[in-house]
Amino acid sequence: MQTDQQIRKRLRDEFNDIETKHMWNITFRFVESESSKIKKTSDEAKKPQNKGFNRYQDVSPYDDTRIILKRGNVSYINANLVQICNCERQYILTQGPLENTTSHFWVMVWEQNTKAIVMLNKVIEKKKLKCHQYWPKKRKDNDKFIWNDVSLSVEFISKINHGFYAQSVLKLNDLHSGESREIYHFHYTDWPDFGVPKTPTPFLRFLRDVRRSGALDPSHGPSIIHCSAGIGRSGTFCLIDICLIKVKIKILRFRLILH
DSSP states (O other), X not given: OOOHHHHHHHHHHXXXXXXXTTOHHHXXXXXXXXXXXXXXXXXXXXSTTTGGGOSSTTOOOOTTTEEEOOSSSOOEEEEEXXXXXXXXXXXXXXXXXXXXXXXXXXXXXXXXXXXXXXXXXXXEETTEEOSOOOSOOSOSTTOEEEETTTTEXXXXXXXXXXXXXXXXXXXXXXTTTOOEEEXXXXXXXXXXXXXXXXXXXXXXXXXXXXXXXXXXXXXXXXXXXXXXXXXXXXXXXXXXXXXXXXXXXXXXXXXXXXX
């Protein structure tokens, strides 16, 4: 069993080895090759009635893990459930909502009992619209978004700007039952599309604050993670969270053996 220091050293050594040998492209190709062996279907996304709900026609949810909506007239949404059982983590990875899928997005938040939305893209990037403005940003006369087709509304409660990200509290209301829930909206704005943050520190602080909110705890439904397509930045967020958990589990096991 490795010590804390040995675990950290091994991680650093593996990273430095790949870095000094310029092997990131080879590493990526290996991951890409392994991923291509996964044979899953995305038939529902390709149905004519659902094509208009996809932001990108080459990015589709798998049939076996896609989220199925119950409320309203549309059951399809471009979103997948990702469960990591040995880490007690579950996420929903999804695309940035389109204007015509915004009500579907909030139905998913409600039905999945989601506590937090983690947004990793800007609404506009490189002069292109990457996501519809699906949440109210400030308190004003028309601070409430209402979707009568699914009997839901969302209103702005508060916002704290941390520089590289903003944390908002929203209230999601069921217009049928009168029930309301507080939803956290974490918006990270320092991660360029097809790029990487300048330094890891702000992102790690962002992840720390998302964790401290309790929104990722198993007592809540899956947190919703999205960028524009719901793949690159979204997948990276989940992967970093999971890797840090696994490192911590190894360290705790070692300490348990010592005692």
